[in-house]
Amino acid sequence: MSGDQKEPVLLRFVCRLRGGSQPILAEASDGLRYVVKFANQPQGPNLLFNESIGTELYRRAHLTVPAWRPLRITESFVCQNQSCWLETPDGFEPPQTGLCFGSCHLGSNHIRLYELLSGRGYLRVRNRNDFWIAWLLDVCAFHADNRQAVFCQGLDGKYCGAFIDQGHMFGGPKGEKDMSFAAPAYLDRRIYPSINFEPMEKYSRSITTGFGARHRNSRKNGRRTRRSLDCPIP
Numbered sequence: 001m002s003g004d005q006k007e008p009v010l011l012r013f014v015c016r017l018r019g020g021s022q023p024i025l026a027e028a029s030d031g032l033r034y035v036v037k038f039a040n041q042p043q044g045p046n047l048l049f050n051e052s053i054g055t056e057l058y059r060r061a062h063l064t065v066p067a068w069r070p071l072r073i074t075e076s077f078v079c080q081n082q083s084c085w086l087e088t089p090d091g092f093e094p095p096q097t098g099l100c101f102g103s104c105h106l107g108s109n110h111i112r113l114y115e116l117l118s119g120r121g122y123l124r125v126r127n128r129n130d131f132w133i134a135w136l137l138d139v140c141a142f143h144a145d146n147r148q149a150v151f152c153q154g155l156d157g158k159y160c161g162a163f164i165d166q167g168h169m170f171g172g173p174k175g176e177k178d179m180s181f182a183a184p185a186y187l188d189r190r191i192y193p194s195i196n197f198e199p200m201e202k203y204s205r206s207i208t209t210g211f212g213a214r215h216r217n218s219r220k221n222g223r224r225t226r227r228s229l230d231c232p233i234p
């Protein structure tokens with residue numbers, strides 16, 4: 001990421017979040033809250049690229065994703081908020097100053113967030129079909145981790161799944177993982193609505209019936225042809 005000092009600056013540390021990249025929740029100078037991932041997080045050097053380009057790819061595919069921005073993290077933020085330092089085998093390490101990745105936090109007073117739903121809850125997700133598209137996109141983009149989403153509940157009680165955590169796309173944060181069909185599925189398969197195979201089956205029945213009729217006709221014609229031509233057809 002490159003920057004021209006116009007990015008919002010991290011101002012207030014809110015809390016640490018769970019996750020292998022040791023993200024934090026923080027408020028920036030544009031007044032918004034972000035889930036922040038640092039350039040020197042321990043998962044791998046490609047993580048911030050994967051997060052930003054993966055999120056853009058999803059957005060271009062008309063899938064729901066949080067808005068994201070490069071954010072600036074200053075020396076004074078790092079010094080004043082030691083609770084956001086990264087845990088390493090050798091002790092705590094300060095986040096790298098400069099640019100980091102910010103995913104706009106989706107919660108608000110009117111929107112409740114859930115990471116998991118009950119079986120009945122999944123039936124009230126408006127965009128369940130999008131999870132099939134996400135799976136396809138993830139397979140094509142070498143996503144090496146399970147698909148993650150948070151569910152935003154509106155005032156009507158229904159949910160919208162927003163796709164988060166694209167850090168393991170493109171072969172993972174270290175770029176060494178191969179394509180996998182199963183890995184990028186959403187862990188609770190009840191999210192996937194059953195596919196309606198009926199039109200497909202009708203289509204394939206009509207093809208086979210047509211093919212059968214043509215095949216029978218061609219055999220009859222073949223017999224006629226054989227007789228009329230009186231030549232051996234193998």
Ligand SMILES: Nc1ncnc2c1ncn2[C@@H]1O[C@H](COP(=O)(O)OP(=O)(O)OP(=O)(O)O)[C@@H](O)[C@H]1O
Nearest residue numbers: 017018019020021022035066103104105106164165
């Ligand atoms: N834009 C967002 N809005 C609200 N919550 C979010 C958002 N992005 C992430 N989260 C929350 O932060 C947590 C950590 O985020 P994320 O999964 O991206 O971190 P990670 O370090 O990549 O985790 P992992 O261990 O899966 O690699 C998520 O489980 C989710 O609860």
Ligand SMILES: [Mg+2]
Nearest residue numbers: 019020148165
């Ligand atoms: Mg995650």
